[in-house]
Amino acid sequence: MSRKTAGPEIERLVQLLARLPGLGPRSSRKAVLSMLKRRNELLVPLSEALQQAIAKIAECPVCGNLDTVSPCSICADPRRDQSLIVVVEEVGDLWALERAGVVSAQYHVLGGHLSPLDGVGPDKLNIASLVGRARSPDVKEILLALNATVEGQSTAHFISDQLVSADVTVSRLAQGVPIGGELDYLDDGTLAAAFKARRKL
Amino acid sequence: MSRKTAGPEIERLVQLLARLPGLGPRSSRKAVLSMLKRRNELLVPLSEALQQAIAKIAECPVCGNLDTVSPCSICADPRRDQSLIVVVEEVGDLWALERAGVVSAQYHVLGGHLSPLDGVGPDKLNIASLVGRARSPDVKEILLALNATVEGQSTAHFISDQLVSADVTVSRLAQGVPIGGELDYLDDGTLAAAFKARRKL
Structure with a gap:
């Protein structure tokens, strides 16, 4: 100007x-x-x-969620399943899962995904604290609800390796045809994943 | 939710x-x-x-521009042409003209266009103050730089009628093919206006 x-x-x-x-x-x-x-x-x-x-508004010191109370209202809610921790990349993903109402458990927000080219190594994400939480005797399962992208999935593999020593089941979200999805418009990767994970009717 | x-x-x-x-x-x-x-x-x-x-930031009491000083820095600038007032609908239009650097004159921001269906009558726009300014002996020309829409043009006609008693030339922006415009993509109205206002080379 x-x-x-x-x-x-x-x-x-x-x-x-x-x-x-x-x-x-x-x-x-x-x-x-x-x-x-x-x-x-x-x-x-x-x-x-x-x-x-x-x-x-501050970050919850336990899970990384954003809330006005600390620990956040999700971490502080005793009615939620204490044995399952759902790991997400961003707070927005946590909100999406809560909006959908699919699970009433604990969360853990990583703060992103591993991206060596952008200088995001394991130390930049809340991975150490997750491994700590996974060692609690209450925790039975860690669900890695990361994005179905290359970065999300390689981050999931890395975390899964870190959790070998902890006595927990590590799981991930199912991959396949989204509800309402038309086969003609789906990418090959999704179709291949849906085919491989096909289930008996 | x-x-x-x-x-x-x-x-x-x-x-x-x-x-x-x-x-x-x-x-x-x-x-x-x-x-x-x-x-x-x-x-x-x-x-x-x-x-x-x-x-x-407040509205300039003279022209309706937004600025941190009152009257605004444009109204207060003695190097600008005091004989021409450029009338625009919104402050954004004023900014656009200033960015383009086409004119160094006074401005008058109406605050919108006449829209009887939305309850915007002449009293809702800064028209009375414009008529007042037009009566100043310094002012020779009022350029109605309103949008080339039906509302903008009918507002221009209304203002033009109000200015009959003032001793000023009332003008409007030229209409025609925009620079870089391809005839094939222009609407009939623009083509008709450009044809009617054709000029000798």
Whole structure:
């Protein structure tokens, strides 16, 4: 931009918002304008919500979930199955599983997947703490609910190796045709996995 | 959502962000997670930038631009052409013209376009103040740089009628083939306008 079009405060806001996934410089500019136009309905509440988030939300020291209480409400819930730990890459995956309501157990958020090229080694993920938790006598099973990507699966193999010494069953999610999936649109890998894991009707 | 997946603070943040143009509930959730994960690089600076915006940015009482000084830096700049007022619908349009660097004059932001069905009458837009400014002896021309939409053009006609009593030239942007535009992809209206306004080479 050769000319100053807005104050540095507006420019800074545009630049920061543009760092969010899904927003580019152009949509960020639109978003900032919309905020400034709807000051009391959007700008002020958003600012307050961010301040609340900074003040209250922290990572659970046990599982890595984000919550306002520590340990998080999932770790603190005695009605949940204490014998199963579901390992996920990100908090978003935990939310997805909770939304689906498929399991009422413990979680463990790794904080990503192994990616040597990006400098993400085992020490950058919450793997050591998972191995520690797996040694608890309460824990019987570790479900590695990682993404069905190359990185997710190689991370799962690495963790599985680390858990050999612990007295737990290590499992992974089933792979196959997604519900509602049309064979014609599925990739070869999924079809091969679904074929190999075929089950008797 | 049948089950609580995150604290109310996170949910509130997701809902507020989802109100921004270009972000839906899903991308808003992703954005919030990304913010919480990059607390010091993103969440805290964004919160501070919003607080700065609330504290400092206000609408210019003269032209309706958003700035940290009042009147805004454009209105206060004596090097700009004081005889031309460029009328735009939104602050974003003002920014676009400034980015392009096409004109160094005064601006007037209407705050939208006339839209009787949405309850936006002349009293909801900054039209009265424009008529007031047009009466100033310094002002010779009012350029109605409104969107080339039905609403923008009918708003331009309405304003043009209001300015009859003021001693100013009222103009509008030229319409035609956009630079780089391919005829085959242009709509009939643009082609017709370009034909009618054809010029000798």
